[in-house]
Amino acid sequence: MIQVEVTVNGEARSAEVEPRLLLVHFLRDVCRLRATNVGCDTTSCGACTVLLDGVSVKSCTVLAAQADGHEVATVEGLAREGELHPVQAAFRAEHGLQCGFCTPGMVMASVGLLQANPHPTEEEIRIGLEGNLCRCTGYHNIVRAVLAAAEAEA
Amino acid sequence: MQPRGSILGTRVQRVEDPQLLTRGGVYTDDLVDDALASAVHVSFVRSPIAHARITSIDLTALRAAPGFVAAFTAEDLALPGARPMLATIDERFTRPILAAGTVRYVGEPVAIVVTEGYYQAEDVGELVDIEYDPLPPVVDPLAAGRDEVLLFPDVGTNTVCEFLPEHRDEQLFENCEVVVSSEIVNQRVAPAPLETRAAAASWGSDDRLTMWLPNQGAQTSQRALAALLGLDISRLRIVTPDVGGAFGAKFGADPEHAAVAWVARELARPARWSEQRYDNMLAMTHGRAQLQTVTIGGDRDGKLRAYRLDVVQDCGAYPAIGALLPSLTRMMAPGTYRFERVESAARCVVTNTTPIGAYRGAGRPEATAAVERAVDLFAAEIGMDPADVRRRNLLPAFAEPQENGSGALYDSGDYPAALELALSAAGYDDLRREQAERRERGDVRLLGIGLASYVEITGGGDEAGAPSENALIEVHPDGTATILTGTSPHGQGHATAWAMLASDELGIPIELITVRHGDTDLVPEGGGTGGSRSLQQGGAAVQQAARELADIARLRAADMLEANPDDLRIDRDRAAITVAGSPHVAVTLAELAGVERLFVRTVFTAPGATFPFGAHVAVVEVDTETGRPTLLRLISVDDAGVVLNPLLADGQRHGGLAQGAAQALFEEMVYDDDGNPLTATFADYAFPSAAELPMFQLETMETPTTYNPLGAKGLGEAGTIGSTPAVQNAVIDAVAHLGVRHIDMPTTSRRIWEAIQTATTNAEGRL
Ligand code: FES
Numbered sequence: 075m076i077q078v079e080v081t082v083n084g085e086a087r088s089a090e091v092e093p094r095l096l097l098v099h100f101l102r103d104v105c106r107l108r109a110t111n112v113g114c115d116t117t118s119c120g121a122c123t124v125l126l127d128g129v130s131v132k133s134c135t136v137l138a139a140q141a142d143g144h145e146v147a148t149v150e151g152l153a154r155e156g157e158l159h160p161v162q163a164a165f166r167a168e169h170g171l172q173c174g175f176c177t178p179g180m181v182m183a184s185v186g187l188l189q190a191n192p193h194p195t196e197e198e199i200r201i202g203l204e205g206n207l208c209r210c211t212g213y214h215n216i217v218r219a220v221l222a223a224a225e226a227e228a
Numbered sequence: 229m230q231p232r233g234s235i236l237g238t239r240v241q242r243v244e245d246p247q248l249l250t251r252g253g254v255y256t257d258d259l260v261d262d263a264l265a266s267a268v269h270v271s272f273v274r275s276p277i278a279h280a281r282i283t284s285i286d287l288t289a290l291r292a293a294p295g296f297v298a299a300f301t302a303e304d305l306a307l308p309g310a311r312p313m314l315a316t317i318d319e320r321f322t323r324p325i326l327a328a329g330t331v332r333y334v335g336e337p338v339a340i341v342v343t344e345g346y347y348q349a350e351d352v353g354e355l356v357d358i359e360y361d362p363l364p365p366v367v368d369p370l371a372a373g374r375d376e377v378l379l380f381p382d383v384g385t386n387t388v389c390e391f392l393p394e395h396r397d398e399q400l401f402e403n404c405e406v407v408v409s410s411e412i413v414n415q416r417v418a419p420a421p422l423e424t425r426a427a428a429a430s431w432g433s434d435d436r437l438t439m440w441l442p443n444q445g446a447q448t449s450q451r452a453l454a455a456l457l458g459l460d461i462s463r464l465r466i467v468t469p470d471v472g473g474a475f476g477a478k479f480g481a482d483p484e485h486a487a488v489a490w491v492a493r494e495l496a497r498p499a500r501w502s503e504q505r506y507d508n509m510l511a512m513t514h515g516r517a518q519l520q521t522v523t524i525g526g527d528r529d530g531k532l533r534a535y536r537l538d539v540v541q542d543c544g545a546y547p548a549i550g551a552l553l554p555s556l557t558r559m560m561a562p563g564t565y566r567f568e569r570v571e572s573a574a575r576c577v578v579t580n581t582t583p584i585g586a587y588r589g590a591g592r593p594e595a596t597a598a599v600e601r602a603v604d605l606f607a608a609e610i611g612m613d614p615a616d617v618r619r620r621n622l623l624p625a626f627a628e629p630q631e632n633g634s635g636a637l638y639d640s641g642d643y644p645a646a647l648e649l650a651l652s653a654a655g656y657d658d659l660r661r662e663q664a665e666r667r668e669r670g671d672v673r674l675l676g677i678g679l680a681s682y683v684e685i686t687g688g689g690d691e692a693g694a695p696s697e698n699a700l701i702e703v704h705p706d707g708t709a710t711i712l713t714g715t716s717p718h719g720q721g722h723a724t725a726w727a728m729l730a731s732d733e734l735g736i737p738i739e740l741i742t743v744r745h746g747d748t749d750l751v752p753e754g755g756g757t758g759g760s761r762s763l764q765q766g767g768a769a770v771q772q773a774a775r776e777l778a779d780i781a782r783l784r785a786a787d788m789l790e791a792n793p794d795d796l797r798i799d800r801d802r803a804a805i806t807v808a809g810s811p812h813v814a815v816t817l818a819e820l821a822g823v824e825r826l827f828v829r830t831v832f833t834a835p836g837a838t839f840p841f842g843a844h845v846a847v848v849e850v851d852t853e854t855g856r857p858t859l860l861r862l863i864s865v866d867d868a869g870v871v872l873n874p875l876l877a878d879g880q881r882h883g884g885l886a887q888g889a890a891q892a893l894f895e896e897m898v899y900d901d902d903g904n905p906l907t908a909t910f911a912d913y914a915f916p917s918a919a920e921l922p923m924f925q926l927e928t929m930e931t932p933t934t935y936n937p938l939g940a941k942g943l944g945e946a947g948t949i950g951s952t953p954a955v956q957n958a959v960i961d962a963v964a965h966l967g968v969r970h971i972d973m974p975t976t977s978r979r980i981w982e983a984i985q986t987a988t989t990n991a992e993g994r995l
């Protein structure tokens with residue numbers, strides 16, 4: 075077992091964990107933050123996307139040990155004082171989610187994308203979200219939501 | 229104050245979203261419940277071989293492993309298994325919960341391993357030692373039909389059932405000037421909801437099972453699971469957590485679900501299961517999997533006369549819902565066309581592959597794909613524009629129910645209008661011009677334009693008869709209301725839509741209305757969500773319940789206000805009953821509920837299934853040097869009657885369009901000749917991302933049905949049904965001038981490139 079300390083949504087979390095524990099399971103089972111989902115076993119779907127030091131990563135492919143000493147942001151930490159983050163608000167307004175399973179990862183990937191490129195084109199959004207799969211929406215409204223969020227944050 | 233306008237037909241944002249966006253849905257694997265404290269973790273050891281005898285299973289190495297709790301094989305289970313769904317199918321095709329003696333597909337569960345945690349399951353799974361004696365596999369359904377290799381030697385045939393016309397018409401194409409025939413593959417695809425299958429089971433001290441299960445209809449799952457476990461349904465409660473997509477594949481209950489319930493009982497501990505994606509791709513039912521032969525005949529002037537569809541349905545290793553699909557395919561065979569004669573037949577066979585179930589559209593996309601390809605083949609043969617062949621042969625608009633000659637009664641439709649709208653929205657003539665220009669200048673990027681006209685069946689009844697659904701509405705003294713519904717949303721937005729319907733009748737704001745579903749103790753009856761039935765039956769039931777509740781409220785208010793009920797009306801601005809002409813005399817619904825519980829349960833029954841329709845146009849670009857297809861545009865007209873919430877309706881259409889286009893261009897569950905699946909991970913299966921799809925262009929058309937007061941037909945599957953052949957036709961159209969007549973789905977770069985090479989070689993040969 076090893077000791078890790080990770081700042082999750084601004085809060086320090088420390089625990090003794092198995093060295094092989096994945097960050098996504100650290101978040102889900104140690105921190106009890108279960109918005110972040112697991113949709114595959116090949117780093118393909120992005121349902122597990124979170125921000126690690128502000129950059130979006132697939133938390134099924136990061137060990138909790140690798141996050142030791144770093145900052146992790148999940149969708150649970152995004153809204154401020156009951157106000158949806160502009161990306162969350164845009165997903166709602168544009169109906170960018172249906173079953174919601176891909177949503178936490180999709181929202182975090184979008185936040186990461188807009189941080190890197192605040193004014194993306196439709197094409198840049200589509201390529202930027204290539205690693206996040208959604209079976210419900212056909213991506214149409216997800217792309218529109220990210221465009222709208224970029225507009226709103228401008 | 230003006231009476232407020234109706235919210236029906238407006239883009240109301242979803243009430244579901246704040247939770248899903250901030251804390252995430254609570255899916256089965258996320259559940260925290262006292263009844264599940266210290267649950268064991270269930271996993272399955274699956275067959276790595278498509279067809280084999282199991283010669284030995286050795287669990288000894290396993291027992292010493294850390295975290296090991298128990299392991300079971302078929303011998304331990306003594307459960308009856310899943311019988312075929314059609315009474316006419318030989319019972320010996322029954323699917324066992326765990327393979328007993330013989331494995332019949334890669335992924336079939338052979339043993340159950342129970343551990344304390346899920347990481348331990350991965351450690352110990354490898355310690356199970358199973359020996360197999362391989363049998364020859366049969367993967368190709370046509371080969372299976374020859375019965376040289378039998379999956380069930382006792383039965384003596386791989387043919388599970390056949391659907392034949394009453395008499396074969398040898399003269400079907402007699403008076404046709406032109407007859408074209410082709411074999412078409414409607415390939416096997418994986419439903420692949422983002423949430424895999426899961427379950428959590430807990431037996432109470434009363435020996436009653438509570439089962440949390442991602443599903444599409446708790447009541448159907450309750451019956452299915454009870455049958456698998458040999459239990460009376462009264463001893464089984466299904467609770468439905470949030471469901472991360474289903475697409476037809478989460479109806480009922482699977483053998484693994486029964487196994488989880490059985491383990492919980494056997495060990496007297498709650499048990500949980502959540503499968504990995506690899507298991508999901510191997511063992512959740514797949515969809516489609518039809519080999520079709522289409523024959524179409526007509527005249528050189530474009531008139532269609534006769535059509536024949538022959539289907540071989542691959543059921544996979546056990547006949548599940550797959551065996552029912554061809555009936556729907558046959559029923560919808562003629563589509564939107566006026567043929568003089570239509571004939572269809574189907575044969576269902578078992579193969580050493582994953583069982584086939586429902587997948588978005590379930591039997592209808594296969595019918596549309598066949599007839600829309602056939603019409604294009606006919607158009608190519610006579611050298612006529614495919615739009616003109618369709619114009620010439622579509623059924624004219626009708627408002628009275630009309631037989632389609634294949635056993636369906638179309639309720640209402642205007643197929644020519646849908647086609648014209650799609651063509652004009654696409655700018656069809658301009659597209660054809662651009663296509664010609666590109667061909668002329670020898671552009672390596674060719675343009676293809678594909679059409680599909682479709683009609684489908686939604687909201688059909690079951691064995692029990694006419695389609696119906698129940699709803700219960702209760703208004704509470706605090707002014708809130710609760711709706712109980714027998715539908716089972718998993719992304720469709722019923723919490724919003726049903727609240728809109730109740731709010732529109734009663735004036736209670738939608739934020740104050742809670743919609744509950746999926747708990748069989750709370751809602752003992754219900755048909756769930758599938759077959760695009762929910763709004764037209766479940767929504768209609770909610771509206772009916774709200775109206776009945778308003779009537780009861782008026783009668784009670786009449787007593788209280790000492791007024792004649794005829795003088796009372798509902799004031800939707802205040803959620804109150806008032807006296808006509810003296811609005812200050814009023815009693816709110818909440819006040820009435822404070823005096824006596826105010827609720828109504830009602831059942832809405834429809835006269836029959838409805839038949840939404842539409843037309844799709846796809847525009848693709850094909851790079852002749854690489855064969856690469858790019859979907860540029862997808863224009864859809866989907867007429868599902870009156871739309872309740874365009875935001876939700878558009879979302880359903882987008883999702884369907886994407887899945888349909890994905891079948892046409894990318895997706896296929898591929899097996900090698902030995903029955904090894906080659907696409908069982910998301911790294912191998914061509915699930916499209918945002919980068920492969922365009923924005924969709926949706927056009928609106930609303931032809932009401934008279935079958936329910938909402939005027940609504942089903943919409944959930946429409947997108948998939950029209951887009952698949954539209955996109956496939958577009959790809960073929962791009963290279964049609966080279967002599968290509970058909971390319972099977974998925975129309976991958978390689979297949980297109982090969983088709984171009986073959987056509988070019990043939991053309992050179994002819995010179
Ligand atoms: S769970 Fe699929 S990429 Fe992480």
Ligand code: FES
Pocket residue numbers: 170171172173174175176177207208209210211422472473719
């Ligand atoms: S909303 Fe269901 S997977 Fe994206």
